[in-house]
Amino acid sequence: MKFSHSLHFNAVPEWASKYINYSSLKKIAYNLQRQYVQELNDKSLDEEIQFTSDPNDPKNPVVVFSNALDKEAEKINRFFQQQQEELYSEYDSVLREFLEFEIDFPQNEGDAPVREKLRRILKELVVDYDEQVKEYSHAQSQETVGEEVDMDLRDDSMSPQVSPYSPSPPAAAGDSNINAVLDDEESLKLQKKRTFTTLFYDDDFHVTFLEALKVEKKQSLSRVFSNLSELKSYIELNKIGFGKALKKFDKLLQTSLKKDYLKKLETDYYVFRQSTFDDLSGKINNIVKLYSLFTRGNEEEAKIELGTNLREKVVFERNTVWRDMIGMERKSQAAYAKPINASLESKPWRIKLGAGREIVIPKAISSVKSIKLLIITIITIILLNKSPFDDLQQKNCFAVLICSSLLWASEAIPLFTTSLVLPFLLVILNVLKDPVTGEVLNAPDASKFICSAMWSPIILLLLGGFTLAAALSKHNLDKYACTFLLSKVKQKPAPILFAIMTVSTLVSAFVSNVAAPVLMYSVVQPILNTLNDTTINGKSVKNQFAQALVLGIALSSSIAGMASPIASPQNVVGLQFMDPQPNWLQWFAVSIPVCACCLVIIFGVLRLAFKFKDVTIIPINQHSDDFNSQQYFVIAVTFVTILLWCLASVLEPVFGDMGQIALLSMVTFYATGCLSQEDFNNYPWTIVILAMGGLALGKAVTVSGLLATIAQLIQQKLKNSEMFTILAVFGFIVLIMATFVSHTVAALIIVPLIAEIGRALPDPHPNILVFATALICSCAMGLPTSGFPNVTAIGLTNNVGEKYLDVGTFIRIGVPTSIACCTVVITVGYLCMSLIGV
Numbered sequence: 001m002k003f004s005h006s007l008h009f010n011a012v013p014e015w016a017s018k019y020i021n022y023s024s025l026k027k028i029a030y031n032l033q034r035q036y037v038q039e040l041n042d043k044s045l046d047e048e049i050q051f052t053s054d055p056n057d058p059k060n061p062v063v064v065f066s067n068a069l070d071k072e073a074e075k076i077n078r079f080f081q082q083q084q085e086e087l088y089s090e091y092d093s094v095l096r097e098f099l100e101f102e103i104d105f106p107q108n109e110g111d112a113p114v115r116e117k118l119r120r121i122l123k124e125l126v127v128d129y130d131e132q133v134k135e136y137s138h139a140q141s142q143e144t145v146g147e148e149v150d151m152d153l154r155d156d157s158m159s160p161q162v163s164p165y166s167p168s169p170p171a172a173a174g175d176s177n178i179n180a181v182l183d184d185e186e187s188l189k190l191q192k193k194r195t196f197t198t199l200f201y202d203d204d205f206h207v208t209f210l211e212a213l214k215v216e217k218k219q220s221l222s223r224v225f226s227n228l229s230e231l232k233s234y235i236e237l238n239k240i241g242f243g244k245a246l247k248k249f250d251k252l253l254q255t256s257l258k259k260d261y262l263k264k265l266e267t268d269y270y271v272f273r274q275s276t277f278d279d280l281s282g283k284i285n286n287i288v289k290l291y292s293l294f295t296r297g298n299e300e301e302a303k304i305e306l307g308t309n310l311r312e313k314v315v316f317e318r319n320t321v322w323r324d325m326i327g328m329e330r331k332s333q334a335a336y337a338k339p340i341n342a343s344l345e346s347k348p349w350r351i352k353l354g355a356g357r358e359i360v361i362p363k364a365i366s367s368v369k370s371i372k373l374l375i376i377t378i379i380t381i382i383l384l385n386k387s388p389f390d391d392l393q394q395k396n397c398f399a400v401l402i403c404s405s406l407l408w409a410s411e412a413i414p415l416f417t418t419s420l421v422l423p424f425l426l427v428i429l430n431v432l433k434d435p436v437t438g439e440v441l442n443a444p445d446a447s448k449f450i451c452s453a454m455w456s457p458i459i460l461l462l463l464g465g466f467t468l469a470a471a472l473s474k475h476n477l478d479k480y481a482c483t484f485l486l487s488k489v490k491q492k493p494a495p496i497l498f499a500i501m502t503v504s505t506l507v508s509a510f511v512s513n514v515a516a517p518v519l520m521y522s523v524v525q526p527i528l529n530t531l532n533d534t535t536i537n538g539k540s541v542k543n544q545f546a547q548a549l550v551l552g553i554a555l556s557s558s559i560a561g562m563a564s565p566i567a568s569p570q571n572v573v574g575l576q577f578m579d580p581q582p583n584w585l586q587w588f589a590v591s592i593p594v595c596a597c598c599l600v601i602i603f604g605v606l607r608l609a610f611k612f613k614d615v616t617i618i619p620i621n622q623h624s625d626d627f628n629s630q631q632y633f634v635i636a637v638t639f640v641t642i643l644l645w646c647l648a649s650v651l652e653p654v655f656g657d658m659g660q661i662a663l664l665s666m667v668t669f670y671a672t673g674c675l676s677q678e679d680f681n682n683y684p685w686t687i688v689i690l691a692m693g694g695l696a697l698g699k700a701v702t703v704s705g706l707l708a709t710i711a712q713l714i715q716q717k718l719k720n721s722e723m724f725t726i727l728a729v730f731g732f733i734v735l736i737m738a739t740f741v742s743h744t745v746a747a748l749i750i751v752p753l754i755a756e757i758g759r760a761l762p763d764p765h766p767n768i769l770v771f772a773t774a775l776i777c778s779c780a781m782g783l784p785t786s787g788f789p790n791v792t793a794i795g796l797t798n799n800v801g802e803k804y805l806d807v808g809t810f811i812r813i814g815v816p817t818s819i820a821c822c823t824v825v826i827t828v829g830y831l832c833m834s835l836i837g838v
Contacts, residue, residue: 018079020241030529032061033252080271111209372412396429397704408745416686419693453699454692457659464662465566501556508560545612554793561778570747574774577755584646598821641665694748738780779821782814
C-alpha cells in the first residue's frame with residue numbers, strides 16, 4: 001500500500017489536516033526533478049549532484065525542498081504541543097481523581113490490600129503525592145466541619161425540610177420520622193463526597209472499594225490511554241512521512257539530504273525529540289500500571305485489554321475513513337471493475353394511461369442489464385424448442401452454448417457467474433453423454449463428470465502461475481528486475497521505449513499480462529512525471545513521448561499474453577484442447593519469434609505516429625538494496641519450477657502433467673512462509689472460475705457430439721481449403737470477436753470449435769489451429785476495452801488528473817497493429833509450429 005493511503009487509513013480523522021502533507025511534498029519533488037532533468041541526465045547514476053555552489057541559494061532544489069519540509073515540521077510541532085498540553089492535563093486530572101477517590105471512599109478492612117496497592121502506585125506516579133494528600137485531606141476536613149455546623153442549625157430549628165433528592169418522610173410523626181430524615185442526610189453526605197454520582201448507594205449493596213473504583217474510573221482511564229496512544233501514533237506517522245518524503249527526493253534528484261535533515265528534526269523540533277517520545281511512552285505505561293488494578297496486578301493483561309478498547313474505538317469512530325476507503329481500494333482493483341456513474345443509472349419506465357393514471361415499471365426490470373437478460377432468456381427458450389439439430393442432447397447443448405456466449409459477450413451478469421451457472425444447466429438439461437459408450441448420463445453421474453472436468457490440471461497450472469506472480473511481487477523481485485534492465489539502457493527516447501516494451505513482455509510472461517502493466521507504470525512513473533504537456537496557439541497539447549510510453553506498455557503487455565502458457569487465461573484454455581500438450585520449450589519456440597516480430601511492428605508504428613526525437617529522459621536508477629535469503633529462495637524456486645515445466649514432456653512418468661509441478665511450487669512457497677494465507681485469498685478467483693466454466697462448456701459440447709456435427713457442416717463448406725486458409729479465416733474472426741469482448745471469452749467460445757475442425761481435416765492438425773487461435777486472442781487491442789492492459793492504460797492520469805490517452809488514439813494505433821500482429825501469427829507462427837511439429 002502507498003504511504004499516502006496508509007497515512008489516511010491510520011490518521012485520527014479530527015487531526016487529518018495536521019499531519020504531514022506527503023502528497024504535496026511528492027509533487028514538489030517531482031516538479032524539481034522536472035526542472036533539473038537535464039542536469040540529472042548528464043550525471044552518472046552513482047554521482048551526487050550539487051546544483052549550486054551556495055547551499056543558501058533560494059533556487060537550489062535542496063533549499064526549496066528543505067523549506068517545504070520546515071514548514072510542515074513547524075505545523076506539526078505547533079499542533080503537537082497544543083494537544084500535549086490538553087492531554088497531559090487530562091492525564092494529571094485522572095491521577096488526581098484516583099487519589100481523591102481513595103481518600104473519600106469509606107474505610108473497610110476487606111479493602112485494605114487494594115487501597116494500599118493503589119496508594120503505592122499513585123505515590124510512584126504522582127510527583128508531589130504527600131503534599132496533594134495533605135492538601136486534599138485538609139480541604140475535606142473543612143468541608144466536613146461546615147456540614148456539621150449546618151446540621152446543628154437544622155436540628156435546632158427542627159425543620160422538616162430535606163434535600164429534594166431525599167425520599168419523602170412518612171406520614172407518622174415522632175422520633176422515627178426524625179431518624180429517617182437523619183439517615184437521609186447521612187446518605188447525602190456520602191454522595192456529595194463522591195467525584196461522580198452512581199446509580200445506587202454503596203451502603204445499600206455493600207459495594208467494595210475495587211468494584212466502585214472500576215465503575216467510576218475504568219472508562220476515564222481507557223479514554224486517556226486511547227488519547228495518549230493516538231498522540232504517540234501522530235509522532236510515529238509524521239516521522240515516517242518525513243523519512244519517505246526525503247527518500248523520494250534523494251532518489252529523484254540524486255542527493256543525500258535524508259540523513260542530515262532527520263538529525264535536524266530530532267534536535268530543532270520538540271515533537272521529534274527522543275525525550276518527548278520517551279515521556280509520552282512513560283505516561284502510557286503509567287496508565288497501564290494503574291489499569292492493572294482491574295486485572296489482578298497483571299500489566300500484560302491490562303495492556304491487552306486497553307489495546308482492545310482502543311481498536312474498538314478506531315473501528316467505531318473511523319468506519320467511513322478507514323473501512324470504507326479500503327473497500328473502495330479493493331473494488332477498484334477487482335477484475336472488470338468499472339466506475340459507477342449515477343447519471344447513467346436506469347430510471348423507472350412510466351406508461352401513461354390517461355386521466356392521471358400510469359403504469360410504473362421498476363428500475364430493476366427496466367435496466368439495460370435486465371433487458372439483456374430477458375432477451376437472452378427468450379433466445380435460449382426458443383433454441384430449446386426449435387433447433388437445427390435433431391439429437392436432443394445436441395439441441396440442448398447448442399442452446400446452452402448460445403446462452404453462455406451471449407451472457408459472456410454482453411456481461412448481463414458477471415462473467416464468473418455465467419461460469420457458475422453452466423454446470424447446473426448442463427446437468428438439468430441432460431446434455432452430457434458417456435465419452436466411451438455414448439449413453440446419456442443420469443443426473444448424479446453427470447454432476448460428478450462435469451465437476452471433475454472443471455477441476456483439471458490446467459486450473460492447477462493457472463494457480464501455479466498466480467503463485468509465482470504473487471511470490472515475485474511480494475518480495476519486490478519483479479521491480480528489481482525491471483529497474484535493473486532499464487538502468488542498463490541508453491537514456492534516449494527510442495532505446496528506452498523499446499527497452500520498456502521488451503521488459504513489459506518479459507514481466508508479463510511470468511507475472512501475467514494483467515499485473516505487468518500496473519508494475520511497469522510504477523517503474524516508469526519518474527519518467528512520466530518529467531514529461532510536460534506543451535501549449536500551442538493557446539491549446540494544451542499532450543506530450544507525445546508520454547503517450548507513446550503509456551501506449552507501448554499496454555500494447556506490448558497485450559502481445560505478451562502469448563509469451564508463455566501462464567501469461568494469460570486464453571493460453572490455459574488452448575492447452576486444454578491440445579493433445580499432446582506442448583511443453584514450455586515448444587511454446588517458447590513459437591512465442592519468442594512471434595512476440596519479437598510483433599514488438600518490432602508496434603515500435604515502428606509508435607515511431608511513425610508520435611514525434612519524440614528531442615525529448616530528454618530522466619535516468620531510471622536500479623535498486624541498490626541487497627537481496628535477503630528469502631528473496632534468493634524465491635528466485636531459486638521460480639527457476640526450478642520453470643525448468644520443470646520446460647521438461648514436462650520428459651518428466652511425464654514422474655509428475656504426470658504440469659499441474660502437479662504447479663502444486664509442488666505452491667506447497668513450497670506456502671509451507672516455508674514466503675507466501676501467507678492472505679496472498680492465497682488475493683488470487684483473482686473470478687478468472688479461475690471463468691476458466692473452469694469454459695472447461696466445463698468445452699467438455700459438454702465435445703461429449704454431446706455437438707462439436708463434431710458443427711465441424712462436419714463447416715468442413716463441407718471448406719472441404720477443398722488448405723489448413724492455412726482455414727487458419728486465416730478463423731484467425732480474423734477470432735481477432736474481431738476478441739476486440740469487442742474479453743480475450744478469454746473469445747477463446748472459450750471459439751477454441752473448442754476450431755479444435756474439432758482441426759481433428760476432422762483430411763490431414764488432422766488440431767494443435768496448430770488451437771495454438772494459433774489462442775495466440776491471436778492476445779493480438780486484439782484495437783479498443784480501450786480490448787484486454788486488461790488497455791483498460792489500465794486508458795485510466796492512467798498525470799499529476800493534474802488528465803488522461804494520457806483517449807479512445808481515438810487507441811483506434812488509430814491499436815487497429816492497424818492488431819491486424820499486423822494477427823498476420824504475424826498466421827505466417828511466422830504457423831511456420832514455427834510446422835517446423836517443431838506441434
